[in-house]
Structures are given as C-alpha cells and as structure tokens.
Amino acid sequence: MNYFSSGFKLGILGGGQLGKMLLAETRKFDIQTYVLDPSAEAPGRFACNVFQQGNLMDFDTVYQFGKQVDVLTFEIELVNIQALEKLESEGTTVFPSPKTLKRIQNKGIQKDFYVAHGIPSAAYSHFDNVTALKEALSKNQLTLPFVWKCTEFGYDGNGVKVIRRAADCDGLPDVECIAEDMIPFKNELAVIVARSAAGEIKTYPVVEMEFHPEANQVEYVICPARIDAQIAQKARDLALQVSEAYAHVGLLAVEMFQTHTDEILVNEVAPRPHNSGHYSIEGSYTSQFENHLRAVLGLPLGSTDSKVAGIMVNLVGEEGFSGPVLYENIETILEWSGVTPHIYGKTETRPFRKMGHVTITNENISEARKIAEKVKNTIRVISNNVN
Amino acid sequence: MNYFSSGFKLGILGGGQLGKMLLAETRKFDIQTYVLDPSAEAPGRFACNVFQQGNLMDFDTVYQFGKQVDVLTFEIELVNIQALEKLESEGTTVFPSPKTLKRIQNKGIQKDFYVAHGIPSAAYSHFDNVTALKEALSKNQLTLPFVWKCTEFGYDGNGVKVIRRAADCDGLPDVECIAEDMIPFKNELAVIVARSAAGEIKTYPVVEMEFHPEANQVEYVICPARIDAQIAQKARDLALQVSEAYAHVGLLAVEMFQTHTDEILVNEVAPRPHNSGHYSIEGSYTSQFENHLRAVLGLPLGSTDSKVAGIMVNLVGEEGFSGPVLYENIETILEWSGVTPHIYGKTETRPFRKMGHVTITNENISEARKIAEKVKNTIRVISNNVN
Structure with missing residues (x-):
C-alpha cells in the first residue's frame, strides 16, 4: 500500500492533544488524515486534511466517518465500539481492533483478562453496581481501604476513588464497578x-x-x-x-x-x-x-x-x-x-x-x-x- | 507579548517545505499562522490557521497579506521587498528585515557587503549584464574558468554556471551578474x-x-x-x-x-x-x-x-x-x-x-x-x- 502523498486516508477518532501530536507525524510523512472530534475547538482541527465535528459515542456518526477512510484508529477509548465492529466487518481496517478495545474499555473485563492470562495485578472484586458493593462491605466481604473504580467511562482520574471507610461510598454513582486492593x-x-x-x-x-x-x-x-x-x-x-x-x-x-x-x-x-x-x-x-x-x-x-x-x-x-x-x-x-x-x-x-x-x-x-x-x-x- | 494560544498572528511568506517544517513548530507552540504561497498545492497549506494563495513578488498581494499579521517572516528570499518596506514603515514587525534581505537577495550586493566588512570570500567581478561580461572576457580582463551567477532570482542551482571557455557564455540570459573565481x-x-x-x-x-x-x-x-x-x-x-x-x-x-x-x-x-x-x-x-x-x-x-x-x-x-x-x-x-x-x-x-x-x-x-x-x-x- 502506498501511504505517502497518495490517495490513502487515515481516520482518527478524537482530536485532542494525542490526536494533535499524532498529526505532526502524519504531516511529516504526508499521509492524508480525517479527524472526528465533538469539539469545534479541538486541538486536532489543524494539520489534518479533513476535520469533522461529531459525537464519538454516536453509532451513526462514527460509522459514517469511518466509511470515508481506509484505516481507522483512535486517540481515546471512549468511542462507539458497535460502529467500529460494523466497519471492521465491512472491510475497514480498524487498529487497535474493536476486540482489543472491548477488552480494555471496561475495567472489569480488563481485570478479568489479567487473571485469565496470568498477568499479575491487584486483587479485586467486581460488582454490578454500588448497591451490591455496599452490601458486600456491610457483610465484611471487602477489606478497607480499597480503590473504587467504575468499569466504564472513567477518564483522567474521574471514576476512581479511594474508599477508607464505608461512608466514603456515599454519593458514588450506582454503576458497574470494581473494588481493588490498595497496593502500597x-x-x-x-x-x-x-x-x-x-x-x-x-x-x-x-x-x-x-x-x-x-x-x-x-x-x-x-x-x-x-x-x-x-x-x-x-x-x-x-x-x-x-x-x-x-x-x-x-x-x-x-x-x-x-x-x-x-x-x-x-x-x-x-x-x-x-x-x-x-x-x-x-x-x-x-x-x-x-x-x-x-x-x-x-x-x-x-x-x-x-x-x-x-x-x-x-x-x-x-x-x-x-x-x-x-x-x-x-x-x-x-x-x-x-x-x-x-x-x-x-x-x-x-x-x-x-x-x-x-x-x-x-x-x-x-x-x-x-x-x-x-x-x-x-x-x-x-x-x-x-x- | 503573549504568543501562545492567543490572538497573536505570525505571517509566513512561502508555504514550501521550509514553511511546512516551520509550521510544525508553530503548532507545537500553538501560535496562529497565516501562510501565503502562489500554489494551491503548497506543502504549507496544512497546519497553518489561514492559507492564502497569491504571488509573493506582487506588491499588493504581499502588502495586503502582511497587514493581517503582527509579525511577518519568510521561507524564501524571492519576495516583494518594497511591500515589506512599506509594512515595516507602517509598524508591522518584519524579520528578517527588508534591509537584511536587500543585502542578500542580490548576489552582487551580497559580495560587495563581504568586501566592505572584511569577510573572506572568493574574488569576483560585477557586471550589469552578460554583454559587458563577454566584453571583459574578450579583453582578457577575466580568467577562465570562473563561476557565472546571475545576481537576482537564482534558486536551487538555477542562475549558476561554471564557465570553462568563452563559448560557455552563449545562451546565458543577458542580466546583471557576477563572475566569481572558482575555489578549489x-x-x-x-x-x-x-x-x-x-x-x-x-x-x-x-x-x-x-x-x-x-x-x-x-x-x-x-x-x-x-x-x-x-x-x-x-x-x-x-x-x-x-x-x-x-x-x-x-x-x-x-x-x-x-x-x-x-x-x-x-x-x-x-x-x-x-x-x-x-x-x-x-x-x-x-x-x-x-x-x-x-x-x-x-x-x-x-x-x-x-x-x-x-x-x-x-x-x-x-x-x-x-x-x-x-x-x-x-x-x-x-x-x-x-x-x-x-x-x-x-x-x-x-x-x-x-x-x-x-x-x-x-x-x-x-x-x-x-x-x-x-x-x-x-x-x-x-x-x-x-x-
């Protein structure tokens, strides 16, 4: 495949700073790039060939965007996986693959994956919601302190909290989560x-x-x-x-x-x-x-x-x-x-x-x-x- | 002056590869840039904030372009100096200054400048045109071989020729030029x-x-x-x-x-x-x-x-x-x-x-x-x- 100064098109989901720094490399190699980001002010709106504003979690937006390019990648995990799967099934190259992303996007699945592959990681318990976590805590099935993490949509420290006493759970969103041993x-x-x-x-x-x-x-x-x-x-x-x-x-x-x-x-x-x-x-x-x-x-x-x-x-x-x-x-x-x-x-x-x-x-x-x-x-x- | 992610505007005359590589730096610092280049396909049309197509030798084009920016620079010497002078006189910062550019753009003036400042350089003779050079040659006032250079508008090896015998002067454009000693x-x-x-x-x-x-x-x-x-x-x-x-x-x-x-x-x-x-x-x-x-x-x-x-x-x-x-x-x-x-x-x-x-x-x-x-x-x- 001829990527350099050619008709080839790389799509990037996300035009934040990571997308922006990736674009410095696509410019150096003169590879055509399309960028999708929800913000009209995204740092990655410059230096791409085509910038499109749109919701990265919306199936149609991601799917339509992906249909325009030859290879699709992303700079953020919070993207619509179903759209990536459909694109991949229809022949668009998506890297990392939606399969990889699925194994990482949800922190519960990520932890389960480590266990299944003998990868050393902190011990944890997986809960459908915070209500279930609180119940386990009240039955002394969890040892304090621990690290609470929501399994999905956490970013840059959001969705992570150190729980030192039961009351620290108050106000947590009632979503799927894990409780992870604190590692000194x-x-x-x-x-x-x-x-x-x-x-x-x-x-x-x-x-x-x-x-x-x-x-x-x-x-x-x-x-x-x-x-x-x-x-x-x-x-x-x-x-x-x-x-x-x-x-x-x-x-x-x-x-x-x-x-x-x-x-x-x-x-x-x-x-x-x-x-x-x-x-x-x-x-x-x-x-x-x-x-x-x-x-x-x-x-x-x-x-x-x-x-x-x-x-x-x-x-x-x-x-x-x-x-x-x-x-x-x-x-x-x-x-x-x-x-x-x-x-x-x-x-x-x-x-x-x-x-x-x-x-x-x-x-x-x-x-x-x-x-x-x-x-x-x-x-x-x-x-x-x-x- | 606050240059970073601000309203400040840098203008660049020329959007060739040098302009393009300069833009990698303005993006890194998030400095707003305006680029002027005659070609709609110029490498520097990406990664700037505003790209404008126009003739770099045209007074009005360069002047109007320069009026939009706070500091003006260039990636090519072949630009309209008069427009730069007017912009500078009206308060636009132009770096390198038109004064510097004038001393360099014309190779005869450049050589005269070296002599005036005691800068060692190959000996040369300055001619108003090739007709005058040929006359000097016919009177044995010039020693063969020498390097012929047109004083203006030469670029990337154009406008330079090694003259080993009088006949090599045939076909040279009849413009202002210098004959420079060949330096082994x-x-x-x-x-x-x-x-x-x-x-x-x-x-x-x-x-x-x-x-x-x-x-x-x-x-x-x-x-x-x-x-x-x-x-x-x-x-x-x-x-x-x-x-x-x-x-x-x-x-x-x-x-x-x-x-x-x-x-x-x-x-x-x-x-x-x-x-x-x-x-x-x-x-x-x-x-x-x-x-x-x-x-x-x-x-x-x-x-x-x-x-x-x-x-x-x-x-x-x-x-x-x-x-x-x-x-x-x-x-x-x-x-x-x-x-x-x-x-x-x-x-x-x-x-x-x-x-x-x-x-x-x-x-x-x-x-x-x-x-x-x-x-x-x-x-x-x-x-x-x-x-």
Whole structure:
C-alpha cells in the first residue's frame, strides 16, 4: 500500500492533544488524515486534511466517518465500539481492533483478562453496581481501604476513588464497578509497547512517575526510570507479556506498580499514545506517535531507544483560574537548555485541565531532573480572569 | 507579548517545505499562522490557521497579506521587498528585515557587503549584464574558468554556471551578474546562526557537505563535520562574524569553502531555515525551525547542541519520471535504526525536484554514515508514469 502523498486516508477518532501530536507525524510523512472530534475547538482541527465535528459515542456518526477512510484508529477509548465492529466487518481496517478495545474499555473485563492470562495485578472484586458493593462491605466481604473504580467511562482520574471507610461510598454513582486492593508501592512505572499489524513488537524503556511528596500527584515522568536494571527488565518483560496477550495493533501503554517487595503488578493499560510517552518526541529515536502510526499502517517499527534522558512535566490549569489561557513565565523556561514546551492549543484554562506539557532533555538525567524542577516551579497556567 | 494560544498572528511568506517544517513548530507552540504561497498545492497549506494563495513578488498581494499579521517572516528570499518596506514603515514587525534581505537577495550586493566588512570570500567581478561580461572576457580582463551567477532570482542551482571557455557564455540570459573565481576546496561547510530580536546569538555546529565522487552533487549533509576542531572553530567564528555584520533577526545559513590551505571563505548566505540544517529536527536539542521561530518572536534561543550525530540525504525526483509520486522502498529504509523520512507533500515528482529528505541519527557518526549510504542507495523517488 502506498501511504505517502497518495490517495490513502487515515481516520482518527478524537482530536485532542494525542490526536494533535499524532498529526505532526502524519504531516511529516504526508499521509492524508480525517479527524472526528465533538469539539469545534479541538486541538486536532489543524494539520489534518479533513476535520469533522461529531459525537464519538454516536453509532451513526462514527460509522459514517469511518466509511470515508481506509484505516481507522483512535486517540481515546471512549468511542462507539458497535460502529467500529460494523466497519471492521465491512472491510475497514480498524487498529487497535474493536476486540482489543472491548477488552480494555471496561475495567472489569480488563481485570478479568489479567487473571485469565496470568498477568499479575491487584486483587479485586467486581460488582454490578454500588448497591451490591455496599452490601458486600456491610457483610465484611471487602477489606478497607480499597480503590473504587467504575468499569466504564472513567477518564483522567474521574471514576476512581479511594474508599477508607464505608461512608466514603456515599454519593458514588450506582454503576458497574470494581473494588481493588490498595497496593502500597515504591514506584509507579510505565512501559509503552508498539506492536505492528505484521506482529513486530518493540518496547520503550521503563519510565518512572515521580510523585509530589505531599500532593499524591504525578509531577515528573522520567525516562529512563531510576531503578535497578533487573527491575527494569522485569517491567519490560511484563509489558511484553501483556502486549502478547492482547495481540493489539498500535501502542499499548502499560502502567505498573513496583511493590515494596519488588513485585511488578499491572495497574492498567491504554491502547494508544499515552502521557507517559510524551518524552519520546524529543528523547527517543522514534516518538511514540510515529510508532503508533507505523504500527497501524503495518510499516516497520522505529527504534524505541533514547537519544538522551527525557523528563516530562504536565502543564495543568492552576486552581483559581478559568478563562483565556496565559502561560506565565514561559519565556523564562525557554532560556534553559533542552526545554521544549508543547502547548496543546486549548484556548480556555480551567483548574487541573491538561493544557500542555514540557519536555526536558539532557545527556545527564540528574541535570535534566534539576531543570525539570525549575520548570515545574516557574511556569504557571493561569488566566487574567480570576475566579 | 503573549504568543501562545492567543490572538497573536505570525505571517509566513512561502508555504514550501521550509514553511511546512516551520509550521510544525508553530503548532507545537500553538501560535496562529497565516501562510501565503502562489500554489494551491503548497506543502504549507496544512497546519497553518489561514492559507492564502497569491504571488509573493506582487506588491499588493504581499502588502495586503502582511497587514493581517503582527509579525511577518519568510521561507524564501524571492519576495516583494518594497511591500515589506512599506509594512515595516507602517509598524508591522518584519524579520528578517527588508534591509537584511536587500543585502542578500542580490548576489552582487551580497559580495560587495563581504568586501566592505572584511569577510573572506572568493574574488569576483560585477557586471550589469552578460554583454559587458563577454566584453571583459574578450579583453582578457577575466580568467577562465570562473563561476557565472546571475545576481537576482537564482534558486536551487538555477542562475549558476561554471564557465570553462568563452563559448560557455552563449545562451546565458543577458542580466546583471557576477563572475566569481572558482575555489578549489577540500570541503564545503555550513554553519547556521540564530540571532534573536534581542540580539542573542547562537551558532549550530559546523556541518559538512559530502559530494558524490563523480556527479559533483551534494549527497550527504553531515553533522558534526568530520574536520579538525580548529577548522570547525574557525568556521563557526566566521559565521558569527557574518551574522554580526548583517545584524539579521532570524536564522542565517552561512555556506563556506574550506580551501586546500585551510582558509575558510564564505560562499553564500540565506536568511532563513536551510537545507543544511534539516538534520537539526532529529539531531539537535532545538531544531533550526524552532530557533527561527524563537528568534523572530524575540523569545530566548534554544540550545543548538546536538543530541546525537545527524546525517541528511535529500530525496529528489529520479530522472526519467514525472507524475504522481511513489517513494520506492521507503518501507525498507524504515526498518533501519534512526531513519526518519520527511515527505514534503508534493504530489507530482519531476526530475531533480526536491520531494523530501531523510535524516539518519546515531550516537556513532560512522554508523550513521553507513546507514545513510544504504538509505541513499535504496529509496527512489519515482512515478508509475514513465516519461
């Protein structure tokens, strides 16, 4: 198949920041792209060939959109699977496949899949609704504390809550859910695996999420993780095992816990480019976005090795500001070596909204870490509108 | 000034491959861009906010286009300078300035500028037209061989001819021109200098153009140049001297000869991103395109250091093919480590047309050079239409 400067059309469901960064690669290769997103202001409305506004959960919208393209992929899991299934049955190539997506979209099915495939993960119980969960709790069938997760439609921390006492369940939506053991962990790690339609597999190096000592919030994604080589190998092997079990096409981001006894447990997976791989744009020989594109097109995968160390800092809207965005002190951070801001192109900031990220690359990871901390403490995502 | 996700507008004259690669950076920073190009099929018609088709040499077109933006820059020297001058006089920021462009656009003026500023360059004579040149030749006032260059509107090798005997002048257009001494050289080198509106200056490492042993055609641009550190420093210092003399804002690509006696002479300059800096997208901490953007916006310049060695191979249309382009064996080169094709997005190939380039990055420059040669010998820019 001739993809380059040809009549070939790639469809992308979702035009958020992941779609936008994927489009940088389709432009580099001059591959025609169609993007569907519910927002007329989506960051991915530029740099595609055709942008269409529409509901990603609506069967007809997704189906009609998919009929226009040769290969269909997505940057978000919350899409209409039935439409993908129909498209696939009618001959459209859909990667990752609806089968893979089904196994991941619902967190209960995802956990069941780990058990069935001998993939180590936190113990859990699966409930049809919160009423059933509360009943189990009242009968002492559940041990506190645990992590409540709704099985579907959770995103970016929504649909997840730590339950420390029974009363914490009050106000939870009465939906299908799981109660997962809380894993005390030393490190939160992630490995991105690329798997092509031809079955070629490559894993990126293990990255480490460094948390704020008090706020329990990821502050830095660090590549390579500052962990023992044996642990890193174990994490990479586990990610590979997960990838082989899913037999997905495209990227699979595997988030993991390193416990205090150096067990590695899978936390959750995402079948798409992932926040934990953003460093790869500047840090790796082939970015996660280019490898996602190569994978879904059945092209050979690029090297996942790093050129230099990379650290990523998320840019999220400061609390107390909503309105037209202002990146305070961005000029200051641009003075420092190896600092690259990515501004996603959302015009309005809101507290905790993901507005961009900054990558810090350096030959020396300690130096990168120092600069990353200065970046984190300097740039602020605010607005002249204070609320 | 707030450039990021704001109402600020950058105008770019020219939407060829240089404009296209610059747009990758404006998207990364979410800076609004307007692009003007004569072709409705220009590679830079995507990824900008507004694309306008129009003649870059037409006063009114350029003037009206410029009136819409806050800062105006260009990716090609062949633009209407009078319109830029009027825009500048009316308060539009134009970088590089029309003053800089005037000193460069005409090769006679460029050479006179070198003499006036003590910048070493090949000796030359300046003629109002070819008739005058032929007269000088007939009076033995010119020594054969020499390089004939038209002073204006030459591009990509057009408007340059080696004159070995008087008859070689037959058929030259009767325009203003120079006759330049032929410099026997050991190496052709280039240094890209970034200079910001605030006067900050950074030079990229010296790159080396490696020629085909027979075809006298640049095959590889290699960074860093495989030359003596002292020669490299001399070349970088000379590029800095040229940059300071022009006091340009934006990039200045300085092409140089290293003679057999290790003199460094300036060949010519371009006030914009340049083919010799394409390796920087993958090889450098900050690409030439990002630094051009930073410079014209008065932002701090990014590090010009390399992460790893970078080699660039141009993709030009094969002789004998014209029509819808086909990148033969591109899948094969994608198998090799550190290989990144850039496909400019021109739908039709023609013999020698610049259709793209491939960057090869590697920790080890010898390894990169080996892969570059395999790339060069493998990918072919052809068409199913044979002519």
